[in-house]
Amino acid sequence: MKNIHTKQKETDRKEGMESNIEVWEDLVDIKELILALFICSITALGGYFIAPDNPTKKLLCGISGAIIGFVICAILIKPKRILIEGNKES
């Protein structure tokens, strides 16, 4: 595994494509991370504020907003993972 990682890194460096950082054990692109935080925050707080004046409904609308934000982000942003599938064990 280590060899593969070093090789991967070498090719990345050559192509000048290393731009992702590790946050919470997985890779993210800084700009896209900020975009995701922004989108989800807007949809969550937006949901909370436009909801009818009732604490429970407000909270449920807020959480629905957060989930809508999540779906938007999942559509807009590509995961930073390369999946290699094969029949042989690596």
Add this chain to the structure above:
Amino acid sequence: MNITLIIHMIIAALVAAIIYTIIGAAPGADETATIAPITLVLVLSGLNGMVVLSFFISAIVACKLIDAVPVSIAGIPAGVMSTPMVEHAMVLKKHGLTDTSIRKIASGAIVGTLVSVPVSLLLAKAIVPFATVIKEYGDPVFFIGAIVLALLSKKRWVALASIIPFALLIQGLRHLYWGLGAVEKGTNVFISFFLGITIGPVILTLLELLDKEKRDGMQKFHRKTIYLKKDEEYIRVPNPFKILTKKELAYSTLASILGSVTFLLSPVGLTTFFGELFAGRVKEPVEKASLAVSCMEALAQATYMAGILIPLIALGIPLSPVALGPGNPLFNAPPVYTLENNMHHLLSNIDIVWATLIGAVIASAFTYFITVKYSQEICRFVFKRIPHEALLGVFFSLVLLLAFVDGGWINIAGVFLVGIVSGTFHRMGVNYGVLFMILYFAPWITSILAG
């Protein structure tokens, strides 16, 4: 209990099983961060306690069970709990036994759940006589708990040194809010500080990104390469008990009992310790690895169940890492639950048992079936379709939302501050459990310090 309530509980458990089968497969999905906020919202929305409990138990079981997939297929821990298993799962993968690895882990989880529920109920019964004493000294108990937890962690002196300053920060913010009139005097802001601690490391990293030097100095990566092996599909879903050898079944059962008894200790530490202890004596690598993964998973699952059930039934205060972490909203979610009036007080023991059984059985059946039959598809879907940014975004926004609900705009800044401080402590090696406990005894310790 009537039919409508049972149907609601079943629906809640099914929804939790589906959601957490997906979230649980994502790399780095920490149980506290993923389960606590959602449970909290359900509690605050005024849902029946039994329905919330079935949801919670199902979420825990599903989240742990599905660990088998990313660990076995890609060698990636799906959460802190599954980190110790990766090494052994990789041995199996090297020998071309990915499918065996998934099955063994999933079966281990089932054994852990089945053993820990009755054992926890017995243990809770045994603790009840001491419960009033423990509860009477709640604050000192949490204080001693924090010290013990600090001493057990790797960076014990850092953890110990962090206790008083962090208590001051928490209580200082609460007094500030009272002074400014942002929060009614006497109301302890709790939930949003708790979430601030959970998301601390992420907030700290975000802050560092503002510093160009730090940003340029960060280790950069291109993509995470994940290897996925194509497996033959199963026609029938195998019986979990037939998957384990007699030895594995016996050791997993023993591990589950030990895990239930030691519910006060950190699950990750225990998993590593007992897993290595049991498997250490086996020489043959494949046999050793499959014994290790099944025992570790059984133990992890058992520690989780006992860690939530025993405090819930016997104490009513969250006195275990699990109850302090993901299970916190079941004990303390003002205004619905407080330490004096929470699920422990509102539900009878029979209620708790029923809700647990419904949650555990539905999640075990659903997630076990899915895990064994569709592991490839789940991995492919999660790795290809769920960006990590979206996961971070949704948790961040939930913290923001609940911070605002708790104390208005100023509390968003307060939670940010709590996040920065706890993130720094966490990076220095302070256990989350220590920080969570401080939230509880901060008023007590500060009043003692003030004389």
